[in-house]
């Protein structure tokens with residue numbers, strides 16, 4: 210019996226890891242559908258930013274309530290998952306509590322994990338309440354309808370179920386230890402599940418073993434399911450927050466990269482000696498589809514946890530405009546998934562003829578003041594402005610689609626050297642009045 | 644001399660001559676610092692007041708400065724932010740050619756958009772200068788003791804400060820403007836959304852030059868209401884566009900008789916009675 214269980218476990222574990230890595234490979238490929246860009250300068254600063262922002266959650270705690278409970282879940286979840294190591298060893302080798310030889314350290318750890326499990330449970334309840342009872346507005350914007358909210362709810366519920374399974378497993382285990390059941394060595398301390406033993410006292414040893422096995426399997430299957438759910442979900446941030454902060458933009462937020470292909474064109478006009486005559490004229494200016502974005506923008510999109518802190522600080526969104534930086538990130542991810550899938554089915558060179566502009570309207574793009582509040586608010590240094598700005602460049606340069614006032618402003622700059630219609634020779638007239 | 648000509652002479656002597664770089668060059672000289680006036684500071688009536696106040700301060704402390712005069716042209720910032728990278732780079736290259744020809748090394752500007760563009764976006768196009776915003780220059784002058792104020796120039800008046808996006812978040816300058824207010828002995832009342840969390844006035848990203856998209860409210864009204872609600876008598880700012888936007892917001896709230904919107908240069912000039 211035990212061998213069959215071990216065999217089953219190895220198969221299930223293998224299948225789960227296989228599907229997980231397949232999906233991760235696909236996401237990696239989708240990220241690199243974006244343009245190549247080398248980001249590896251100032252390495253020590255990058256490690257520091259990652260340690261502070263991702264590991265240390267420095268930007269999460271800017272909003273203290275959410276920040277506090279998020280840290281509970283984060284720390285709880287990471288530490289409790291150390292136990293997964295033991296579960297895997299037990300599952301493969303057929304042992305029970307294989308790390309118990311660590312003695313009192315082990316006992317303390319198990320007790321500590323139980324306390325964390327309860328804290329995680331509490332945090333999940335708080336988070337559900339914030340979404341569905343207090344109804345914090347940023348969780349109810351238009352882009353949160355349907356899947357986005359379901360996704361968030363599933364994650365919280367799965368986490369709660371996993372924590373509950375862990376505690377019940379320990380409760381039954383204790384009873385078996387007390388009964389001196391074969392295979393159930395006395396190990397661990399159970400400050401919380403201790404109170405749950407009452408639920409299972411009426412059972413004999415055989416039934417308890419079945420119960421214990423059920424919870425054990427439920428717990429590990431739950432974790433493996435969760436592992437495979439994460440890449441389809443906003444929960445991917447638990448992995449990607451780390452690389453995403455490492456690859457943070459380090460230049461001043463106000464600096465918008467100059468397009469080198471345009472520099473060459475301008476040089477050809479003004480000073481051909483500076484231009485590179487061999488540089489082919491660019492096929493297109495600005496961002497039409499995700500393939501025109503930097504890979505980092507797509508990494509941003511896959512890392513986005515849809516928390517909406519960006520949108521809730523966006524001046525355009527706050528005053529009722531359609532623009533929502535969170536939606537920009539969600540649309541970018543959706544588009545990467547769609548195009549990735551189309552390429553999987555039809556070959557890497559295939560393009561479905563659609564673009565990011567099918568998902569993001571000009572009205573949204575035009576509303577951005579480039580104020581960088583969204584970038585500042587994002588707990589994992591995502592930059593929605595780069596995407597908005599690149600798409601705006603495409604609209605202006607490729608489609609000449611812009612408000613007539615902007616066309617007029619551009620005209621003025623070109624002809625009068627100022628955005629207004631003043632004569633350039635009057636520029637210094639104010640000096641006569643000082 | 645009769646009384647009239649004495650007065651006339653007094654007025655004349657108070658008149659400041661603002662030198663251009665070309666003029667200095669003709670005398671075989673170079674400015675220590677170039678004052679980049681910007682389009683708003685040159686043409687917009689409200690912003691001209693800030694330009695004039697700043698020039699008076701420069702004159703007062705005796706800095707050797709000059710302007711480009713009619714040789715200055717738009718940095719290209721609004722074109723760039725409206726997506727017209729081509730026009731931006733044309734403007735930038737032309738300005739860089741002028742600045743480099745005059746061997747300019749240090750630039751001060753009263754506009755955070757010009758500041759950001761010249762400081763961050765010109766270098767890769769061949770224009771590298773030491774660029775500072777006028778609030779940074781004022782803070783330096785105060786720190787060096789070259790700009791001092793009598794006791795309580797503002798008599799503890801309540802002043803709030805609006806962080807412009809392009810000085811604040813875009814370039815991380817939060818303290819220089821606040822230090823000026825401190826030196827002025829004003830009672831600084833911060834808005835809830837300040838420093839890194841400051842709310843945009845609604846003008847950035849070339850929004851100044853077009854109508855806003857459809858929404859529930861104008862951004863400048865949202866921001867002005869927040870500034871007014873601090874109870875401050877003066878809303879201080881560091882950007883010609885913010886100043887315009889917030890002044891409009893204050894008017895919209897019909898508070899223009901109670902609340903003034905002033906640039907920090909104007910506050911300093913006022914305190915010095917310039």
Ligand code: SF4
Nearest residue numbers: 523577578580581583
């Ligand atoms: S930069 Fe644009 S999208 Fe981001 S907060 Fe400001 S207005 Fe909103």
Ligand code: SF4
Nearest residue numbers: 513514516517519587
């Ligand atoms: S971009 Fe950042 S702040 Fe905005 S929803 Fe995504 S994770 Fe949250």
